[in-house]
Amino acid sequence: MNVAIITGGAAGIGYATAAGLAERGNHVVIAGRRQEALRTAADRLRKAYPGSTISTGELDLADLASVRSFAARVSAEHPKVDLLVNNAGVMAVPERRLTTDGFELTFGTNHLGHFALTGLLLPVLLAAEAPRVVTVSAAIARRGRIDLDNLDFHRDYRPMRAYSAAKLANVAFALELAARTDRLRSIAVHPGTAVTGIQRHVSPALRVVAGGLIALMGQSAEEAARPSLLAATDAHIASGAYFAPRGIGEGRGRPAPARIPAAAQDPTLRDRLWVASERLTGVSYHLVAPQRAVA
Template identity: 50%
Template structure:
């Protein structure tokens, strides 16, 4: 990883799992990192743990609940008051496999609300600070399941029928559509912003907390040993997308090993539906309407 001295990063869902591994690597490389999560005690404990593991790390704990748009807005206001540019935003937080349909503080289906709408709103609120950085990047963490047939957006909030993994797949497809549409809109106004989506392969993280105890036990015994990889290696892909010099704006990155479950990061095939520009625009407009967040893009410069 290139040195990260002088860069400021925000990582969501960072008090454990891939998010924590991402923060630790960025801090070890010299970045100043905001470690965010929805539980204040866990966030503070994670920051204390990290400073013990990485002497001299510049890390600050911040409460951010992506299931509450007021929490998102308050977090963004605190950063705006501080006035520092944000060089890197890693949209990592997520929920998976919620057994029954639940809703966020604002009434959105929980999985879609946290995984997509919360990150859509956060990125929009932080856009002015991102555009003040010389070469800002937004990395949105999706999943390989975004390519599945159950990943479709005819009923994005699972209003008519709720299935836990289908809800997750929809939100992960939305993540990739969002990342690519964000890049398209940045290009239209000539903003020097790089937006990419990634999937980290298979790893045992906090996402499995809603699974039954036998399933969690089986995952612990088999997932990392035979199929996937430890969280430190699962973090390689978002770290690559966040720091590598050759990352292509609007790209999709993942592990390049067998079945993309593990291995070195690199470009991988995006979900087929993400080629549908009308679908991406429709999702963006729906997200605007639901969250009330409209991105404050600069006025495009006239062509000479």
């Protein structure tokens, strides 16, 4: 039985992804910050899929000690992990906040927390026969800009600027991981538009506007999970791919290969972001690229 981990798996697109993987007979580990929500989600999955194996793990991506603790527990319980879905995230935090380790909250949670988690789980991932890492980004990554001298947004913090930078970093990370090893498949996805818990920090007025747009262009969490499930299960998808809904504005529709954000295609930016991420998190991957030398 394959072992699949989904961050943010207790609700929204993460839960829908977990359900799809449980239906396919995987041992699903749903990870999240709140134990009660994890227990409730696990019970729902067990009832919906009686033959499934579901476990939970407390994980706060905004706290590197929690990330390390979660990775250590998973590695002790599972000698191999076949799939990691980096799904959890925060969006549009109205004022600049910091993680436990002093990173800007949006970038620290969405990118640095997942970067650290993936690196810490790398030994058990590489122990699997055909491991995959799926990293969930967003269409706004195309508007993102990564300022390597301002990753903590101590200058000019704006909620959506921080979010777009983090989502661009998600794609850059997925592509750079693919470039640095051929021992696993690393795939980035954009789920499309859906109302989920990630919008909890958005102002009420913007939430009303977003609700109207989603009614016109959006989709359910189950539909939004399709790119992640495709990337997680399709045997023909190559490492380094990027998938998104094929509908108007990539808001909804069947998942298909999508245009990679231009900035994420820059190998120099990706390498510099990788080096900065290793330094900030203290997690090193020790990988040598099969295609190119990495400084």
